[in-house]
Amino acid sequence: MKIVTCIKQVPASSNVEVDPVTGVLIRDSNNAKLNPYDLYALEASFSIKEKNPNATITAITMGPPNAKSVLKEALYMGTDEAVLVTDRRFAGADVLATSYTLSQLIKLIGEVDIIICGKQTTDGDTAQVGPEIAEFLGVPHIPYVIEILEILDDKIVVKSTYDTHDEINEIKLPCLLTIEKSNLTPRLPSYKRKIKMKNYQIDTVTLDQLNDKNPKHYGLNGSPTQVEEIFPPSNEMKSKFIEGNKETLAHELYKILDENKFL
């Protein structure tokens, strides 16, 4: 069984600079980390491998050469392989161009049974790359997966969570899953694996190696989305004082928690 897990390098904090002309994030390798949702995607991949020891996991990412650091992290956490798809012509890609590029890479890898993505990234936040890759590849997908329940020869059974309900679905392979944060605690990068992988060379794939070599399908050229403005979300804190007896306070607190969907 071949598993491909898509991961991404994202800014480590929300204090990021934006190119005033293109509206694209200026990425700083000193302020970068593995997308937190991808930790769960990797953990889900490892849980499949634990149930099916013959499985191999390949972590892939699209990004500049320094995005190799998140691939190394994935290797130290436990993936068998890692591939970087990188090209200056990929720069400025939106959801569509990113999904297309990754789907091209997955086609190049070939014979993939399960593609696993984090639910979304913490920089783009669209949660669309996973499903769009599935569309480009013509495979079924299930989003918001929180648990892999069963792995059979040609299908798997997974549990997904939605705002109103949970769902258990059986899905035919090959397929794509996007993974929601769950009670699983993602494992940590291991020093022993780091030593073991010391001489491992991460494969680098460029546009010229992909099946579709038309540069208009990639990067800013292949991106119909026009970004007008990017800004970090406000982290302004609002305080509200409630006065009254214990009953009133409890009632008001309940109301506020309920209104803000904490209950």
Next chain:
Amino acid sequence: MAYKSIDKEDVLFFKSIVGEKCTIEKSNIEVDFSHDELQTISGYPDIHLYVNDKLQIQNIMKYANQHNIAVTVRGSGTGLVGACVPVNGGVLLDTSQMHKILELDKDNMTLRVEPGVLLMDIANYVEKVDLFYAPDPGEKSATIGGNISTNAGGMRAIKYGVTRDWVRGLEVVLANGELVSFGGKVVKNSSGYSLKDLMIGSEGTLGIIVEATLKLIPLPKETVSLLIPFENRTNAIDAVPKIINGHTLPTAIEFLEKSSLKFSEEYLGKKLPNDDYEAYLLISYDGSTKDSVDYDVEVVSDLCVNQLGAIDVYLVDTEERKKSVWSARGAFLEAIKASTSLIDECDVVIPRTNITEYLDFTHQLSEELEIRIPYFGHAGDGNLHIYFCKDNLSDDDWLNKTNIGFKKMYDKAFEFGGKVSGEHGIGYAKRAYLKDQVGDIQVELMKGIKKTFDPNNILNPNKVI
């Protein structure tokens, strides 16, 4: 010694000082103010006063001293040894409303605060301007006044020391209401006896801290932790001195064991990452650059795996990873409390080379007394937090077993040159053990000091000695 009971006239006086709203008379005092976090010691005050400035405290003390009224100071009430419990009644002097940060002096790198400022507020305030107050006791909602009064320690003690090392100056109201200033913004001070240091750790028995000047340093920009599994407790703990000797200086070395970890995991409903092992060390490094921290991490990882028998070394570098590991460590006390009906604690500190032997002894004692004794500890500084759990024991059995058990635990610690308390203080609960530790001569010296500061013994009576 009998103290004056508070009568109507006294109540009127106190109201005239702090106002009607800040005076809570006996019949209205909430049960929370009759005990501390641990709830093993209880006692109601006759009156609960919220003070707002040092002049009010001076007036209250002057009056209490003249009228022989006992005064117990309280901050957030997060102590664990009953130090803020008014066992002799009298005034409960509550400093929680004195929570102003008075001055940030960036040139002298000091922060002047009122005693009721919370530890978490100090950390947030200074870190916003890239400065750092290093003491890191687990209870972040404690007040700085309480931290100073117990000389609180915390996890970063190996590298940064304890609260004492971060207090430059104190303003104190004495038992007779006089206001005095010890230390200041100065870095060095060889001018006579250090009364400032005498105040630190005196648990409200020598004076009332009304203002503190704290030392700050530049904020270390990078912090990384390592979760290091070992086959068993002994291997993990025996690695600690070698790690400290290994030419890297960790900020913290905590010890986690599967048997205690499970309480945290159940309490949080979350598992520790890579939680399949018997024992762990959780080590942190900080520094001003990523390169310097990475170097330390590399050196200690190599040492642990290749020389100290560690199964692996796991990197805890991002916010998410730190949260997943440190929340399990941080929840220990709450998790152990939630696992039983009542706990009592032992906060011994012993030389770090004796921890293994001491924990073996604790396990034997647990079997011998048939009582559950989970624990965790700051392996780097030898300070262990050991908890007796009441579970289904009857009240009589509980009292009996804790009395026998604690006596044995402390006697064993003293054999190794250990001390009763590493960071929680003596308060009311541990007085007998302090006497066992220091002996009559030192107790007499302490009594002499107490008498000089507080001749009428009105400040937090029956505490410490």
